[in-house]
Structures are given as C-alpha cells and as structure tokens.
Amino acid sequence: FTRRGVLAATSAAGVAAVAGAVGGDAAASVLRGERAEEVGGRRIPFDGAHQAGVLAPTAAHGWFAAFDLAPGVTARQLEALLRTWTRDARLLTAGEPVPGDDAMALGHGPSSLTITVGFGASLLRKLTMAVPAELAAIPPFPRDQLDPGRGDGDIGVLLTADDAVVVAHALRALSRTARGTAAVRWQMSGFNAVDGVTVAKGATPRNLMGQLDGTGNPKVGEPGFDTHIFATDPGWMRGGSYLVFRRIRMLLDAWDTLSRERQEQIVGRRKDTGAPLSGGTEFTPFDLGKQIPGGGLAIGPGAHVRQAAPASNGGATILRKGFSYFDGLRPDGAPDAGLLFLAFQRDPRDGFTRIQQRLALADELSRFIVHETSALFAVPPGTSSHGYLGQSLLE
C-alpha cells in the first residue's frame, strides 16, 4: 500500500479495513507507526511574532488553565517564572522532556502542542502596573449565569495539541515549575475532531449542536485581518491579542426538541454543509437581504449569523476558536456540555463585547445556551528565540 492510501483511510474503521487487506496485525502496526509519525510528529514552532495558539489550526484538544499569583510575588519573581515557562514550552512543543520530567508523555511526539500565555487585569493590579483600557471588565449581559470561582485569573494558559496526554503532561510541567509562585485557580478541557485524521484536513470543526462552527472566521492574509485581531495598545501588547474566554453550556435537551429545519433557521446555516440559508456552499458569502419564495428572509431576523455578523455590529470582527466539552450530567440530569468559546481580537470592547451585547438581546440561539464563566486576558506578542513570554511587559 502507498502512503497516499494510508492517508486516505481517515477513520479508524478505514485503517482497519486497509490493514486487513494487506495482511493483519503486522500491517496494522506499520499503519499505526506511520499515523503516529504523521500526527504525533507534527510540530508547531513555539517562537514567532505571535504566540502560536492564536493562529494554530484546529487542535483535537484544548485545555485552559488560569493561575493566580501567590501573595506577595514580585515582578522579578514573575519574570523568573515566565523565563522558565518559556524554556520548558520550547522543549515541550518540540516533544522533548523538561528538567525533572515526570515521563507522562514519554515517547509521544509534540503532537502540534501550543502553549499560549495571557495576563489578566488582576495580575497587573497586583504588580501595581497600569491596566490597559482593553482589559476593562467585560460588562454583564442579560441571561449570563457566571460562576466567579471559575472565571478570570492572573495568568491564563491555553494548551492545545492533537494528543490529550501531551496536553496533560505540559500542564503538569508548567504547574510544577510555578509551585510557590502561582497555582491553578481553575481549569477546563475541551475537544474537537482530529484534523486531517478523523475528518478532512482543514475541515471546519463541528460543535455539539451539530453545526460547523468557525466558517465565518476572518482568514489570515485577508485585508483587515491583522488590524482586527492583533493589538496595538499599549506598547507591550503590540503584536499580541486580547482573549475572551467563555464557558457556554448548550441546552441540548431543549435544542433536541427542534426540527432540523428550525435549528438551521436559528443559526442561518445548514447543518450538513454549513452553507448559508441564502444559498451556495459553505464559504459562499451570505446574502442577508435574500427573500424566500412566498416572502420572508432566507436568513431570518433573529438568526445567529445575522446578529453576529460584522455588518450588524459596526464592523466588529473576532477570531473564534472553539473546543467542545462534555463533562457528564448536572444534578438536574441535563448534560453539562457545550462550548469553550475563545475569541481573539485587537480590543474586546469593539469585538466580543459589542457583538455579545447584540446577541444577548436579539439572537435566537441565546435561548439555547447559557454563558457560565468568563475571563479576559492580554496575550502578549510571541517570542524571539532568545526572548521570554511577557518580556515586553516586564523588561
């Protein structure tokens, strides 16, 4: 069999079928080896103009941990931590062990690991540093049911990879080094399909409501992308981005009672192809004015995409990244499931907040979701090979 043949077998069943056709167990282990090289061996460079998690492709696992500083920690102690985290992140994202490694991911490749660090307003206040206007608290919205114990935090760390063991190992490594300086305040984990393995490479991820989620994201290289996504203020944030994190529970039992047609009207896109209800295929721009035969708008007045679109929000544009979570059942028997929603932008006041203000009032989808936690972090620019995370803030 050829390498192309192996890559074509994109599901577990497909791999087994190909393996069976070429001779049982020995062939299966060769296939696993090739696939391991393919997925585990993928490496996303840690250093760069922007931290890697901002623009990295969809990862199968996304974990988020917020740390709080120990009382009395100084800027110099924080700098020491960030220097060590940077050294360790370079090793981990290259699939190398860190000093004192616990062997949790021994033999696993880097699996496209990214480690992205951001600073909360509370961190800057503790260090008596100026808090940028962009980090002003996100206002409350109607229907919010936020749990403060699982929100905000001094330092936010986003870890993404195609192997959950690699993510767990990296988070443990960072937590160990932080001992005495910072400790995890809250942590959440989410998942997606494995890009290029269980779904086609570059496919838009599907969320737990069964929708392709991410189609309308701005694309790197498009006019205005950098202006909308990368920060300019204050100086230490130039090339960075502000990250809004929300844990949004889906009311799946209520959602399930709707017909497919009704679900599609609520979003404004088809579930199978992701195409807008105004016609075309997934990436056809939607036509908000299009009428259906017999009258009425193809994409209704309360459709999520209409209400969220830049055209409805004075041009507000955010880069969304989603990870599904499904953490068992709540005491009321409903699934504790939904979306870890991440949005990167130049300024949350002109991005997430402006859009959410409209969604909370006018979006039909809002009756089927509940925002349960919220956090906001300034994600500083990336590192040069000799620099460290957050250097622009602390030097």
Ligand code: HEM
């Ligand atoms: C588009 C689902 C929350 C902003 C979409 C689409 C889906 C979707 C299926 C269409 C495909 C796409 O372009 O990605 C959801 C779900 C949510 C949620 C299930 C909650 C669980 C939010 C929130 C915001 C938001 C909180 C921002 C405050 C957007 C934007 C678009 C979008 C900006 C693109 C609109 C365009 O194409 O111009 N969402 N969404 N969404 N959503 Fe959401």
